Amino acid sequence: MRKVIYLLSIVMFFFKTSATANYEKNFYDYSIESITGETINFKDYKNKVTLVVNTASYCGFTKQYDELQELWDLYKDKGLIVLGIPSNSFNQEKNTNADVKKFCEINFNINFPLATITEVKGENAHEIFLWAKENHGKSAVPKWNFHKILINKEGKVEDTFASFTKPMSKKIRLKIEKIL
Numbered sequence: 001m002r003k004v005i006y007l008l009s010i011v012m013f014f015f016k017t018s019a020t021a022n023y024e025k026n027f028y029d030y031s032i033e034s035i036t037g038e039t040i041n042f043k044d045y046k047n048k049v050t051l052v053v054n055t056a057s058y059c060g061f062t063k064q065y066d067e068l069q070e071l072w073d074l075y076k077d078k079g080l081i082v083l084g085i086p087s088n089s090f091n092q093e094k095n096t097n098a099d100v101k102k103f104c105e106i107n108f109n110i111n112f113p114l115a116t117i118t119e120v121k122g123e124n125a126h127e128i129f130l131w132a133k134e135n136h137g138k139s140a141v142p143k144w145n146f147h148k149i150l151i152n153k154e155g156k157v158e159d160t161f162a163s164f165t166k167p168m169s170k171k172i173r174l175k176i177e178k179i180l
Helices: 002-014 064-078 097-108 127-136 170-179
Strands: 031-033 039-041 049-055 080-086 148-151 157-161
Touching (some): 049 064, 064 080, 064 170, 157 170
Parallel strands (some): 049 080
Antiparallel strands (some): 031 039, 148 157
16 A cells, blocks of 8 residues: 555656746736737736636637637626737747737627737746746646636636637636636
């Protein structure tokens, strides 16, 4: 029995995906440029729940924009921010912010906040993605487009959701409702 516990301990150590969260900084200490060039100060999102999603125009998951807008419409008056962060980290985004903005408005009638085209993985990732990885571990690192990071009202990573998890899934909605 001791051998089993020992082996399980070793396995758990090597497959641990969440970093020890010390949170020297929180989400509200950061900002990002909007798709139109203004600064989005995350401190303006204080005491709200934020769903950060790296997006792309040419991805098989691009239809999730519809559900992101639906989620925004459903919960924005209750304190949810949906923040789309277009990224070409996976080589599936348009070349300019103006093209992304036009694409989102025409095809999906998006009116939730969008950031400028931003790196979301690797050493050149925007600092918010580096912060999320440092404090939540590998699950916060986008493996593909439409990866979702849920930030709670305290400005900490509450949970992450893979690209396959649709924005209006029961899993995401229940988690949002729980922390709103």
